[in-house]
Amino acid sequence: MLPRLIYKSLTNSIAYFLPTLFGLLLLMVPVSAQKRAIEMTVASTEARAALVAGRELAENQHHDKAQKYFTKVITKDPACAIAYLYLAQSVAPASTAYVNNLKQAITLMGKASEGERALIEVEKAQAEGHVTKTKELLQKLVRQYPTDKRVFLAVSGHYLRLLDYTEAEAALTAGMALDPDFPPFSLWLGHIAATKGQFPIATQALQTYQKLLPDEPNSFLATxxxxxxxxxxxxxxKSFTTALDLDPQFYQAYGALGMAYLANDQLTEARNQAEKLLGLAPNTTWRRxxxxxxxxxxxxxxxxxxxxxxxxxxxxxAEKDKDSWEIAQDMNLVGDIHLSQGKVNEATAQYQSALKVMETADAFIGMKNQARLTYLTHATEVGLATNDLAAARRHITEYRxxxxxxxxxxxxxxxxxxxxLVALVEKKYEAAAQEFAKSSQQDPRTFHLLGNIHLAQGDQAQAKLxxxxxAQLNDPTHSYLLLRRKAKQ
Known part of the structure; x- marks a missing residue:
């Protein structure tokens, strides 16, 4: 299973992935220790069919429909641990539903097969923020099931969450060598290539995905x-509209279509799509x-x-659902809006409230640590906004x-x-540029800040570039939208 989202080469050559972690692991596995595929532990034929159907839907990003199948499995077989894991992975990440379903999977894992227990252990380790342990468990999983394509899909999903595109790509390519006609491999290889700016490779991958599933709306969404x-x-x-023509209940396409209209400066149409989604939304997740x-x-x-x-x-x-993560997310965005207007006290109050909500929440420690890191990021920005460099440095030290x-x-x-940011405030422009070169090149804030550096150095042409x-990154995050108009101007 892969995280809700969100695309190197499509070569099937073993030589491509042998130098990576997964290639080396495959060479080291004794044949006697290898298992063919993860065994599914489910009580009835009907429940098994529902589990398989839900899994296939989730693999192609139809999470709402998948949830119904996983819930059906649980109704038929309340002790099916893997169904709870799949349900956790198909709801909003870090939400209360995610936490509750993952905890139930952990509780029931003693009744699961060895491979299912391994998958649950991996998810648990990641939720707790144990990155090294997560990687060790992933390595063990690959050693045990080197011919199970869905193991490689699951492994790639965890590395994608860590933004480790090298290992995610290696896992997908290894899986594709096992089954080049398994659609999710092409989809996610295309996603990674697009993220890297390798557009011809991304196009090839998504064309392969579309050939494998010609009537799949997700192929048009990805394209x-x-x-x-x-x-x-x-x-x-056009692509997003085609996705909705194929399936009017493919809700993520409404948000994508709205973003395309917004990027094209068609604000009325963008708002219409949001209003349409609000009217059609089947649950709280999509209404939000x-x-x-x-x-x-x-x-x-x-x-x-x-x-x-x-x-x-x-x-x-979010408050009606008592969803701490979502409540904190809303508070942080309110803080960002206030900070963008220079309302430092109001912003600080929101950031502190968001942290408090997560500190007292029934959540995994990894989620709480992430909330703390988010707060430290905001506190650093507040320190810089008030020219309190000493406070900004303290927060960065804790963040590090x-x-x-x-x-x-x-x-x-x-x-x-x-x-x-600190170097920029200190007018140490070369040092700032070196730091921004190491920050995310997919984050529009990086290029905006580099533009500010060039402007401060008197290079207005490079600043505009x-x-x-x-402005043209078209990132659907609100940090992007807060600066998009400024960047365009």
């Missing part, structure tokens, strides 16, 4: 995202997504009052210490961004 990333807005709109899509259109027009009003409605839904326990690419990139790059 649309590729067009959007390349700035081909008309083509993106609709409000966030609306918020994006308001941020684009600097209509902050309307953005905050939509956020309040989103917050009401906590992030060092995990050593994931994403956390390391964010640390460099924070260090670059970087600002334009920031």
């Amino acid at each position: 649309g995202h590729l067009y959007l990333k390349r700035g081909f807005y008309t083509e993106a709109i 997504q609709a409000y966030y899509a609306l918020i994006g259109t308001y941020l684009e027009e600097s209509k902050l009052h309307e953005a905050l009003a939509s956020l309040a409605k989103s917050r009401e839904l 210490k906590l992030a060092s326990l995990q050593q994931t690419p994403g956390l390391n990139q964010e640390l460099h961004r924070l260090l670059g 970087n600002w334009m790059a920031a």
Whole structure:
């Protein structure tokens, strides 16, 4: 199973992945220790059929439909641990539903098969923030099941969450050598290639996915995202529309279509898509997504009052569900909006409240650590906004210490961004540029800040190029939308 999302080469050559971790592991496995495929532990033929159907839907990002099948499995077989794991992986990440279903999978894992227990242990280790342990468990899983394609799919999913594209790509390529016609491999290889800016490779991968599943709306969604990333807005709109024509209940396509309209400066159409999703949304998750899509259109027009009003409605839904992670997410966005307007005290209050919500939540320690890291990021930005460099440095020191326990690419990139911000405030432009070069190159803030450096150095032309790059990344995050209009101007 892969995380809710969100695409190297499609070569099937063993030579490609042998130098990676997974290739070396396969060479080291005694044949006697290898197992063919993970055994499914389920009480009845009917429950097994529902489990398989739900798994296939989830593999192609139909998470809402998959949830219904996994719930059916649990109704027929309440002791089916793997169904709870799959259900956890198909709901909103870090949500209360995720926590509750994963805990139930852990409780029942004694009744699961060896391979199923291993998958649950991996998810548990990742939820607890034990990155080294997670990688060790993944290595063991590959050694035990080197011919199970879904093991490689699961492994790639965990590495994608860690933003470790090298190992995720290696796992997908290894899996593709086992079964080149398994659609999810092409989908996710395309995602990785697109993320790296390798657009011809991404196009080839997604074309393969579409050939394998010609009537699958997710293939048009993925292709649309590729067009959007390349700035081909008309083509993106067409692809997203085709996805909805194939399945009007493929809800993620409404948000994607709205983002394409927004990128193309068609705000009325973007807002219409958000309103349409709000009317069709079958559950709280999608209603909140609709409000966030609306918020994006308001941020684009600097209509902050309307953005905050939509956020309040989103917050009401999260509070009704007693979903601590979502409540904290809303608080942090309110803080970001206040900070963008120079309202430091209001922003600080929101950031502190968000942290407190997560500190007292019934959540895995990894989620709480992530909340702490998010707070430290915001506290650093507040320190810089108030010219309190000593406070900013203290927060960065704490961030570095906590992030060092995990050593994931994403956390390391964010640390460099924070260090670059300090150097920029100190007018140490070369040092700042070096730090931003090590931060995420998929984050529009990186290019916006590089533009600011060039402007400070008197290079207005280069500044404009970087600002334009920031504006054209079309990142669906609200940190992007808060700076998009500024970058365009």
